Amino acid sequence: xxxxxxxxxxxxxxxxxxxxxxxxxxxxxxxxxxxxxxxxxxxxxxxxxxxxxxxxxxxxxxxxxxxxxxxxxxxxxxxxxxxxxxxxxxxxxxxxxxxxxxxxxxxx
Amino acid sequence: xxxxxxxxxxxxxxxxxxxxxxxxxxxxxxxxxxxxxxxxxxxxxxxxxxxxxxxxxxxxxxxxxxxxxxxxxxxxxxxxxxxxxxxxxxxxxxxxxxxxxxxxxxxxxxxxxxxxxx
Numbered sequence: 001x002x003x004x005x006x007x008x009x010x011x012x013x014x015x016x017x018x019x020x021x022x023x024x025x026x027x028x029x030x031x032x033x034x035x036x037x038x039x040x041x042x043x044x045x046x047x048x049x050x051x052x053x054x055x056x057x058x059x060x061x062x063x064x065x066x067x068x069x070x071x072x073x074x075x076x077x078x079x080x081x082x083x084x085x086x087x088x089x090x091x092x093x094x095x096x097x098x099x100x101x102x103x104x105x106x107x108x
Numbered sequence: 109x110x111x112x113x114x115x116x117x118x119x120x121x122x123x124x125x126x127x128x129x130x131x132x133x134x135x136x137x138x139x140x141x142x143x144x145x146x147x148x149x150x151x152x153x154x155x156x157x158x159x160x161x162x163x164x165x166x167x168x169x170x171x172x173x174x175x176x177x178x179x180x181x182x183x184x185x186x187x188x189x190x191x192x193x194x195x196x197x198x199x200x201x202x203x204x205x206x207x208x209x210x211x212x213x214x215x216x217x218x219x220x221x222x223x224x225x226x
Contacts, residue, residue: 034212036153043201043216044153055214087153091211095165097143097155 002026002090006100012108019075021103023088028068032092035064035073038102039084047086048073075105083107110134110215112185112202117220124192128220130185130202138180141205143213144187146198156200157187158211170196192224 003026013019023033031051036044046055048064051071061076075082088100116128130142144156157176158165164176175188185202200220203213 032210036213038153043218044213045216046206046212046214049206049210049212049214089153089212094211095155095158096167097158097211099153099155102152 001096002029002093002098004088004090004098004100006086006088006103008103009101010104010106012106013078014108015078015080017078019073019078019082019105021073021075021086021105023066023071023073023100025069025071025090027093029090029092031067032090033064033066033071034089034091035062036087036089037082037084038087044087078105080107110204112204112215112217114200114202114217114220117200117222119223119225120192121226122193122224124224125188125190126192126222128187128189128200128202128222130187130217132183132185132202132204135204137178137183141208141211142178142185143203143205143211144176144185145201145203145213145216146196147201147219148195148198151198154198158205159185160205160208189222192222194224196222197224198222 005024007022033051035048038044052064085102141160143158173191177186202217204215206214
């Protein structure tokens with residue numbers, strides 16, 4: 001089983017700042033990495049797949065990078081609606097499909 | 109518009125059974141793999157099961173107790189849950205797999221809450 005580890009657990013930033021979220025895989029997942037955003041009381045929403053491809057309708061301020069075992073989600077110029085929990089997920093080697101434990105992005 | 113809507117959640121005693129349903133619309137259901145993902149209260153996301161055509165896959169913690177199935181004629185996905193345990197308490201999401209072989213999820217339902225408690 002591939003273990004996904006996200007850091008930090010909580011990130012406190014102000015609107016307008018840049019957020020950098022990390023995700024590490026216990027073994028290479030190539031570029032088979034997705035990112036999701038979840039707001040309280042809502043289902044997750046797909047942001048990024050293939051490590052760097054934005055899903056339909058996702059603003060350009062969201063970008064993903066990395067391959068192998070190290071991945072980054074960057075959110076430029078944080079908007080109030082971006083404060084949420086973010087999960088990474090690998091789909092290279094399954095079953096099981098595995099998620100990271102999440103990073104909570106909160107308003108400072 | 110793509111929609112997936114879960115139903116069938118509720119309160120069940122430990123050892124009991126429950127069947128979740130997911131009604132899909134807005135896309136050619138038979139052409140897509142589907143999955144179930146769950147989220148325990150206050151916790152992260154956990155993949156539960158996939159149905160890829162006729163093949164079925166499960167996370168170890170539910171294998172032998174849960175069964176995923178689908179009815180393409182009814183555009184529906186199901187999750188039969190038997191021998192339920194307290195640790196199965198979660199919101200269960202029906203999710204569409206983006207494309208054949210790429211097991212990430214581009215559409216999620218609103219979730220069905222399953223509570224296992226006496």
